[in-house]
Amino acid sequence: MDSQIGFIGGGQMAEALIRGIIESGLYKADAIFVTEPNRKRRDFMTDTYGVQGFADSTPVWDSCETVFLAVKPQIMGAVLASSKELVSTEHLIITIAAGLPISFYEKGLERDDCKIIRVMPNTPALVLEGASALSGNSNTSKDDLLRCEEILNKIGKAVILDESALDAVTGLSGSGPAYVFTFADAMIDAGIKAGLPRPTAETLALQTILGSVKLLMESKKHPAELRAMVTSPGGTTIAAQHVLERSGFKGIVMDAVEAAVNRSKELGKI
Ligand SMILES: NC(=O)c1ccc[n+]([C@@H]2O[C@H](COP(=O)([O-])OP(=O)(O)OC[C@H]3O[C@@H](n4cnc5c(N)ncnc54)[C@H](OP(=O)(O)O)[C@@H]3O)[C@@H](O)[C@H]2O)c1
Structure with missing residues (x-):
């Protein structure tokens, strides 16, 4: 596994994932890079968890192979537009935004050669008892999916499925x-x-x-x-x-x- 892991967005869900990752020892706190434009929230995350906080996303894309996109769906388009010059085929991009299909990210990044995994988590992740389903695009390998599953298992239980099953997952465990x-x-x-x-x-x-x-x-x-x-x-x-x-x-x-x-x-x- 790569030695750093990144988060774009340091809100509720990112915090749950970060807690699970640190408590399980999967990554050390200072190997977790978080982009969070809200100063107060960024300071909270760095002070509480000892992660590295940044106002913009360049250090995250530069230093981390695995990057979680943990912003609200309505601002995901803007995040993709500002990230497209920084993203490479080496990155494993994991999105937890509800409802947006993988094709949305491929369009937003203006390329279809990136490794993208879409996750449908649920709110009990906030107490490390979430139920998540994940699916990858055709660029992701079995190892990529297993790596993502391993991380999500730290905040509950995760299953790997086809993207076509994610509507069923949304209706069952998402809602x-x-x-x-x-x-x-x-x-x-x-x-x-x-x-x-x-x-x-x-x-x-x-x-x-x-x-x-x-x-x-x-x-x-x-x-x-x-x-x-x-x-x-x-x-x-x-x-x-x-x-x-x-x-x-x-x-x-x-x-x-x-x-x-x-x-x-x-x-x-x-
Ligand atoms: N919460 C849940 O139970 C749940 C369940 C399933 C899926 N999800 C998904 O998880 C994602 C995150 O949800 P959340 O509840 O964690 O939201 P959240 O608490 O609002 O966290 C999002 C964070 O991203 C920050 N942000 C805004 N613009 C940014 C940018 N350009 N770059 C980096 N960070 C930026 C926000 O700062 P500001 O507050 O200053 O805007 C906020 O701190 C959403 O897409 C949601 O659909 C959430």
Whole structure:
């Protein structure tokens, strides 16, 4: 692996990646180069993490083989325009911007010989529990993809897929945290409606969600099997389960994910 790694944009997502990279020992802090035009934010990143901060992107492109593009999608065009003279075929460019296809970067850089990997991360990356999918253009090798996967595994779990699968990923794991937050909100309100004080309802609802996910992952059992284990004949769980089935809970969740996937496809065409 190259000895320095770069970030264009030192915001929330870059910070999560940098934390994961430093905590895992993948790179030393002073081998991480960050371009961040916002002085206050740049100082925060250099003071907090010991990374090297720059106001413009030249030192990053000059010193780092692997460069993450971690700016908002709406300013990506400007970043590409200002980078195109600095980019070479040696660079591995990894973008985490939501929604922009790889062809956008090839057009923006006015060349199609660069190695570009597009990543769809999600917000739990901010607590190093993200779910990311990545896909590379035809210039990227298997080693490039594995290198990117290794870095993303430091902020959660990553999978390598074709770019055509990224709309499905956006609908499932990209927007997914919002569905879980809605479910958590409903569980908390349900606890309050049943008479529990809010802090108690929050503690019990969130720990129930966390513990259930941990049990699912560690037991490697199918969700239906674990559900059957807590559903006793004539008991409380089956009474609740009946209501969920009658209102089409699973179908609603599947429809919601499908709507997000379709919207991602529509946005990709714009
Ligand atoms: N946050 C998430 O949960 C999440 C999830 C999935 C994907 N993403 C993607 O991750 C990317 C970064 O998101 P974020 O939440 O980290 O955004 P963010 O916190 O706003 O970070 C972007 C940073 O880039 C800086 N910047 C602006 N112009 C720049 C330039 N020309 N060169 C270098 N840096 C520049 C911004 O400074 P200013 O504030 O001064 O503009 C800001 O500090 C986005 O493309 C987003 O789509 C984010």
